[in-house]
Amino acid sequence: MILRFYRSFPGFWAPALLITLATLMPTHSRADAILAQDFLDFDAQEAQLGRLLFYDKILSGNQNISCATCHHHSLHGADGISLGIGEGGTGLGPDRTPGEGTHRIAERVPRNAPALWNLGHSEVREMFHDGRVERIGAGYVAFKTPAKEYTPAGLNSLLAAQALFPISSPTEMAGHPDENPVSAAFAERIDLGWAMLADRVREIPEYQRLFKATYPDVHDPDDITIVEIVNAIAAFIGTEWQSHDSPYDKWLTEGTPLSPEAERGRQLFFGDAGCSGCHNGPRFTDQNFYAVGIPQFGPGRPFGEDTMPHDLGRMETTRNPEDAYKFRTPSLRNVALTAPYGHNGA
Ligand code: HEC
Ligand code: HEC
Known part of the structure; x- marks a missing residue:
């Protein structure tokens, strides 16, 4: 569809190519920074x-x-x-x-x-x-x-x-x-x-x-x-609970280099490791739901007549069996401070 559209307007080819390349690049931009003005204005x-x-x-x-x-x-x-x-x-x-x-x-x-x-x-x-x-x-x-x-x-x-x-x-x-x-x-x-x-x-x-x-x-x-x-x-x-002054934020907004180890992790995260497919945007979350296979642990949430100790996650809200065991992609901001991890801390 998009290609057909651009073919009929030949002048649009060059910008289209640039935009496509930009979205494929495993780097991040200022757009992903969290700034003070991005927060709701509470009294x-x-x-x-x-x-x-x-x-x-x-x-x-x-x-x-x-x-x-x-x-x-x-x-x-x-x-x-x-x-x-x-x-x-x-x-x-x-x-x-x-x-x-x-x-x-x-x-x-x-x-x-x-x-x-x-x-x-x-x-x-x-x-x-x-x-x-x-x-x-x-x-x-x-x-x-x-x-x-x-x-x-x-x-x-x-x-x-x-x-x-x-x-x-x-x-x-x-x-x-x-x-x-x-x-x-x-x-x-x-x-x-x-x-x-x-x-x-x-x-x-x-x-x-x-x-x-x-x-x-x-x-x-x-x-x-x-x-x-x-x-x-x-x-x-x-x-x-606002957090936007990490070394990563300074890298985003001022270009201050990360430590070599963190820089390597950043490249993996946005590159070969594929984390940013789901953990993206300013809070490192696409706000979607996935079943990533965190093991069941604890009493679970009984659902209707079903008393099995499991947790159906997103399906509880949508009633769609395709959403079984799906949970929200969590934000990774300050994740080093907030263990244990996963919807049940498993
Ligand atoms: C398919 C989407 C997807 C991809 C790709 C993905 N994650 Fe996640 N991640 C999730 C979801 C969904 C959860 C929550 C799962 C749950 O609670 O059951 C999660 C949880 C986490 C958590 C726990 C956070 C917390 O506060 O509990 C960390 C840390 C994490 N992911 C890091 C990564 C890293 C590192 C990568 C790349 C190696 C990665 N994720 C790739 C979707 C994804
Ligand atoms: C007994 C422990 C406990 C108490 C007390 C408690 N919470 Fe929570 N809170 C949780 C748990 C567990 C969850 C996750 C529940 C879920 O996802 O089903 C949660 C989720 C939340 C979330 C959602 C965060 C997110 O990322 O989606 C907010 C906000 C929150 N609580 C605020 C509050 C407030 C405000 C109060 C008091 C009125 C409160 N909590 C009392 C345990 C608690």
Whole structure:
């Protein structure tokens, strides 16, 4: 098709050849750099409020775990273990244990907690290893999430849409339905759980003051909803975990040479090793899904009637058998800091 088009316009042959050669070259260009202006523009005050919420156990059913437990600053935004240990566990990172007595966890979180680097980059299109929270449509903010029609309006970003889910998950933060009213509400209908969590937050005078100061539409405590809560958390994650000052960035933007070993790796990565076929663009991800054969490990995610301990990945969202065991190409930014690897840390 393209060749036929160019043949009928002979003057276009030369540029076409150059463009083709350029795309075949195993080198990179400035276009792949991450720059400060590539990030969503979050409000600094909103991010400060989000920082408090991110570290606040009040958002968990049994008030025993916060987002930071699995995405900790001291562990580069992750937890340093293969499968997360959710509510009921004790300790942090590799020292975290399943807890004791009646509160001991029944089941590990079936997937690895990803680090949070560069998720505020404006190109990010999907969240979670299987991309089940997605930004859809162009030029406006619309999200496809497992909450379907209960997904609230007014979310400021994909990160805000994502933050609606860890709080509702029994193994991560909510706890089991017979343990507390929040989790019982989530089990009944997801938006009922969100409303109960917002009730908890709006009872605290310091939060009342901060939400009023941050959001012009919040005049009294009743105006605080789950939307403001997740928007604040999103502002925090999006501004806090930015990384674009590595030696590779300096190579991209200023041409500063890499070490000889890293330069050889770069050439392999973009050349014979074929990594950049999937790990490309500013975040080293094409944001597509592939079954690369990471072995099953842990409890998996039961699917419908199927109780096999496996994880069908992308197929859970699309229901297309061709998507079985496919997972998102992860970003490789700061990957040296965020082991273990793969959707289940295997
Ligand atoms: C018990 C551990 C745990 C807690 C607590 C937790 N997370 Fe996570 N987080 C995970 C795991 C595991 C995943 C991957 C889940 C998946 O892909 O199905 C994840 C995924 C994410 C992602 C998606 C990252 C990406 O690259 O797609 C974001 C963002 C995130 N969590 C933010 C939060 C926020 C905000 C909170 C608090 C409201 C939170 N997490 C609480 C373990 C946790
Ligand atoms: C066909 C697409 C594809 C190619 C080619 C590819 N990867 Fe990946 N890579 C993936 C996917 C998909 C995952 C996640 C798999 C999972 O979680 O089950 C992944 C995971 C990774 C991870 C783990 C990252 C993390 O945070 O967990 C690293 C590191 C990685 N790849 C490096 C490479 C290197 C190096 C090459 C070249 C030798 C390469 N990849 C080639 C698709 C690809």
